[in-house]
Structures are given as structure tokens and as C-alpha cells.
Amino acid sequence: MGIKRATWRAVALSAATVVALAGCGGGATAPANQAGNTAGGGGTQGGGTVTNLTFDFPVAVSGPIAQKVQALVQAFNDSHPNIKVTANFTGDYTSTMTKVQTAFKAGSPPDVAVLLSTDLFTLKDMGAIVPVDDLASQAGATDWLQSFYPAFMKNSQADGKTWSVPFQRSTLVLYYNKDLFQKAGISQPPQTWDELVADAQKLTKPDGSQWGLEIPTSGLTYWEFQPFAIENGKNVVGDAANKVYFDDPKVVEALQFFVDLPNKYKVEPKGLINWATAPTDFTTGKAAMIYHSSGSLANILQQAKFNVGVAFLPKKEQFGTPTGGGNLYIFKTTPEKEKAALTFAQWLTSPDNAAKWSMETGYIAVTPKAYDTQAMKDYLAKTPQGAVARDQLQYADKELATHEGQQVQQILSTACQEALTGKKTPEQALKDAQQKADQLLSKYSS
Structure with a gap:
């Protein structure tokens, strides 16, 4: 189900009119692009040589994100007649990563893909991607690599090289119902763990019709847990x-x-809370506070019928959150395609496009210059909630990323779930998880 040709300006929507966009998760649905990959590295268009690129992208939030990506790509194609990008919606992050790995092994990887920033070591270990800084140096674009927020680069660099660049990036934030806070006599969001408990207790009803807090604990449980470790003074990686x-x-x-x-x-409810359940419970008034991705902002503002507050995650020793979300990776293909892919990546992350992408989704614009655009200034004047995740970046640390990254993340997620459901004590669950992770990582030298 392709979308009609249109420029990015024509299809850009204000945050106030964006339809439902939920937070991160594997259950999002979106129409796939029916256009197939273009074989070969070039063709002709208007008498000139055209470099054909394939671009695989996931949808990690509900709503019309796939259409927005397609419109963005079309705007690029309209303004770059010598490069044609074919965008392919490939499911969620996990299915996209699986598809990309399979395609690389078969000798037909995409030219560019949005994958989790934490997939870096897996892709690097496979030899699938090229260092972006090498391409940027050849193109005289090293200043571009210096333009991103440092917090996002913690999961973008390794061994002295930049292997991907931020695109749709996020942090966890605290969403709170200002109306329920006012009714409970709470004047501001919690700043500390103790205040979080005290406020949540005031906002919880004994009959279970309203919970003070919900933190998703199914799926990527390691990511929802990681802020607590950082706030307590020790990241897990x-x-x-x-x-x-x-x-x-x-x-x-x-x-x-x-x-x-x-x-x-x-x-909060016992057992495991689904990622998609928390924002629904929040916007319907069943949960007074939730921890969720900043990428859920547009959906929550659209759906909620009350005053929505957004705040830093409460601290113990310090404020803290891991970054999250997807980066742009350029795959090993041909010099011509890699050069064109760099041009595409630069265009996607330019201040104007990063600002528009952020305003439409809630993802954090990946460069400070995006926040200097007039469009972003106007947006934040009307929607100050959109600045919170950006401001929290000063306290952000890297997301869990290692060799064998998905398996190591699953080990920690399983440990957290075992503790949450009472199968093991936190101490035993993490001890067992450490042993499993150590065994898995033992074959990699420092």
C-alpha cells in the first residue's frame, strides 16, 4: 500500500494533528511498501546516472509512521534526482534485524537500514557495515558527525570509529496525569524514588481501578529496568x-x-505489564503515572483527555536513563552506493528534517541545531513536554550493548522477569544472569 508522491513539506503534520502513535514495541502494524528492491547499483533518469538504494526500516510505534517514512523518502528522491531510495517497511526492530542478517548472509543486504543502536556490535562482528566516519571523511563531512548529541553517540561508536548515526532516538520519561495529581494534592512530579512511592501510593485505589504507577515489564524488560541501575550509581554495562x-x-x-x-x-499491578498496555492505561485514566518512551509522546498527547505532564525519571543517587531507539547503518555494498547512502543519512538528520521528525513522533531530534529551527521553537512553545527528553540527555547513559547483544539483553530481561514474578530473588536472578552472560561473552577478547 504505497503512498502518493508528495514532498515532505506537503505531508508534514503538526504534533497537534498527529494520529495515534504509541510507544516502542513489537506489536505495531503498518502497511508494507509494495515496491520491490531495485536490482543493480544504477540506472538512468533524465539523462543522468541514478544510484538506486534500498532502505529497510522498522516501525517501533503504532500509527502512520510507515507512511511518514515513505513520504520522507519521497521528498528525498524529489530533491535528489541522481539517487533513488526504495523504502521497505520490515516489521518491528527484531524482525528487521533478522531480515537484514539473513539478507547479508545471502549477499543482498539493504544499502541503508534503521536498526537498534545496540545492534552495532552484532553487525560489526558480521562485517556487514562500514564506518560512517570513513565515508564522511572522504566526503568532507566530518563536522556533521560532530553535530549529534554526545549521549546518542555512546551507542554509535566502538574501537575509535563511528559505525552508525542517530535517527529515531528516545529515552524513557515519566508521564503523569496532572489532573489526578491535583485531586490528590500533589503539586509536582516525584523527583526521588521515595517521592515516587509516596505519590504512587496516594494515587492507587485499593479496588485496582486506578494504579499510581505502571512500568512495562514484558518484552524489553532490561531497558525498563536499566534506569534504576543508572540512578543507583551503576549501569549494567x-x-x-x-x-x-x-x-x-x-x-x-x-x-x-x-x-x-x-x-x-x-x-502497580503484579506480574508483567505489556509495553502497549501502559500508555493505554495512562490515557484512559487507569494509571496515574507511567514510565514510557519519549517516542510515545505524540500518541499520548493525542489520546489523553486530561493535562499531561512529562518529567525526568526520579532519581536515587542521580537522575538517569538509558538512551534507546534506532540508528542509521550503511552496509557494505559498492563505493558508489555507500557514497549515496551517506548523502541520504545526512539529509535525514539535517536540522530541519530532524526537527520535523521529532515534532511528528516524539522522538528526540538528534542534533542541538534541530532545536534552533524556528519550527521547533514554535512547537516547544505550544508543547513544552517535547523538551523534557532532550533535557534529560545530560543524565543519559548508554543502553545495554555488547557482543551477542540480543542474547545478553534477553538474559537480563529474563532475570528481571524471574524476580518480578517471584521465581527468584533479585540477587539470585542477577547472579545467574551474570554467569550466563560471562559464559556467552568469554570468547571475545577485550
Whole structure:
């Protein structure tokens, strides 16, 4: 179901009119592009040589994001007659990564793809991607690589090279119902873990018709848990791609608090909460606060019939959140295609396009210059909630990324779920997880 040809300007929508866009998750649906990949590296158009690129992209949020990507690509094609990008919607992040890996092994990878920033080491270990800084140096575009927010580059660089660039990036933020806060006599969002518990207890009804808090705990549970470890002074991962810190005492303490929220303090439902359930419960008034992706902002503002507040995640020792979301990767193909792919990546992340993408979705615009555009200034004047995730970047740390990244993430997610459901204590769950991760990563040298 392709969309009609249109420029990006013609299809750009204000945040106030964007239809439902939910947060990150694997259940999003969107129409796939029916155009097939264009064989070969070039063709002719208008008498000139055309470089054909394939662009695989996932949809990590509900709503018409696939159409927006297609419109964005069409605007690029309209303004670059010597490059034709064919965009292919490829499902969620997991299915897109699987497709890309399979295609690379078969000798037909996409030229560009949006994949999780944490997929870097897997793709690098496969030899599938090229360093973006090498291409940028050849094109005289090194200043462009310096333009991104440093927090996003923590998951974009390794071994002294930049292997991908930020595109649709996010952090977790606290969404809160200002109307319910006012009724409960709470004047501001919680700043600390203690305040989070106290406020959530005031906002929880004994009959379960209203919860003070909901934090998604199914799916990418490691990501929802990771802020607590960072806020307690110890991230679960450092600079080395072959080492994790799951059983560090501060991480264990953080998981204990994570588990206590539903089980001891009884401020959120017991068991596992689905990623897509939390924003629905929030916008319908069933949950007074939720932790969710900044990429859910547009949907929540559209759906909620009350005053929505957005705040930093509450701190223990410090504020903190992992970054999240997708980067642009350029795959090893031909010099001609790689050069054209760089042009496409630069265009997608330009200040004007990054600002528009952010305003329409809630993803964070990936460069400070995007926030200097008049369009973004006007948007934030009307929608100050859109600045919170950007401001929280000063406290952001890297998302869990290692060799064998998806397996290591699943190990931590499983440990968190075992603790949340009472199968293991937080200490035992993380001890077991550390042993599994160590065994998996032992074949990689520092």
C-alpha cells in the first residue's frame, strides 16, 4: 500500500494533528511498501546516472509512521534526482534485524537500514557495515558527525570509529496525569524514588481501578529496568563490549526496588505489564503515572483527555536513563552506493528534517541545531513536554550493548522477569544472569 508522491513539506503534520502513535514495541502494524528492491547499483533518469538504494526500516510505534517514512523518502528522491531510495517497511526492530542478517548472509543486504543502536556490535562482528566516519571523511563531512548529541553517540561508536548515526532516538520519561495529581494534592512530579512511592501510593485505589504507577515489564524488560541501575550509581554495562555488571550490589539493590514497587508497595499491578498496555492505561485514566518512551509522546498527547505532564525519571543517587531507539547503518555494498547512502543519512538528520521528525513522533531530534529551527521553537512553545527528553540527555547513559547483544539483553530481561514474578530473588536472578552472560561473552577478547 504505497503512498502518493508528495514532498515532505506537503505531508508534514503538526504534533497537534498527529494520529495515534504509541510507544516502542513489537506489536505495531503498518502497511508494507509494495515496491520491490531495485536490482543493480544504477540506472538512468533524465539523462543522468541514478544510484538506486534500498532502505529497510522498522516501525517501533503504532500509527502512520510507515507512511511518514515513505513520504520522507519521497521528498528525498524529489530533491535528489541522481539517487533513488526504495523504502521497505520490515516489521518491528527484531524482525528487521533478522531480515537484514539473513539478507547479508545471502549477499543482498539493504544499502541503508534503521536498526537498534545496540545492534552495532552484532553487525560489526558480521562485517556487514562500514564506518560512517570513513565515508564522511572522504566526503568532507566530518563536522556533521560532530553535530549529534554526545549521549546518542555512546551507542554509535566502538574501537575509535563511528559505525552508525542517530535517527529515531528516545529515552524513557515519566508521564503523569496532572489532573489526578491535583485531586490528590500533589503539586509536582516525584523527583526521588521515595517521592515516587509516596505519590504512587496516594494515587492507587485499593479496588485496582486506578494504579499510581505502571512500568512495562514484558518484552524489553532490561531497558525498563536499566534506569534504576543508572540512578543507583551503576549501569549494567560499561565501555567494554564483552563485560556486563548484572550482579553488582548496586544493580541488585536497584532490581530489589523495581520488584518492590508492585509487590511491597503495591503501587502497580503484579506480574508483567505489556509495553502497549501502559500508555493505554495512562490515557484512559487507569494509571496515574507511567514510565514510557519519549517516542510515545505524540500518541499520548493525542489520546489523553486530561493535562499531561512529562518529567525526568526520579532519581536515587542521580537522575538517569538509558538512551534507546534506532540508528542509521550503511552496509557494505559498492563505493558508489555507500557514497549515496551517506548523502541520504545526512539529509535525514539535517536540522530541519530532524526537527520535523521529532515534532511528528516524539522522538528526540538528534542534533542541538534541530532545536534552533524556528519550527521547533514554535512547537516547544505550544508543547513544552517535547523538551523534557532532550533535557534529560545530560543524565543519559548508554543502553545495554555488547557482543551477542540480543542474547545478553534477553538474559537480563529474563532475570528481571524471574524476580518480578517471584521465581527468584533479585540477587539470585542477577547472579545467574551474570554467569550466563560471562559464559556467552568469554570468547571475545577485550
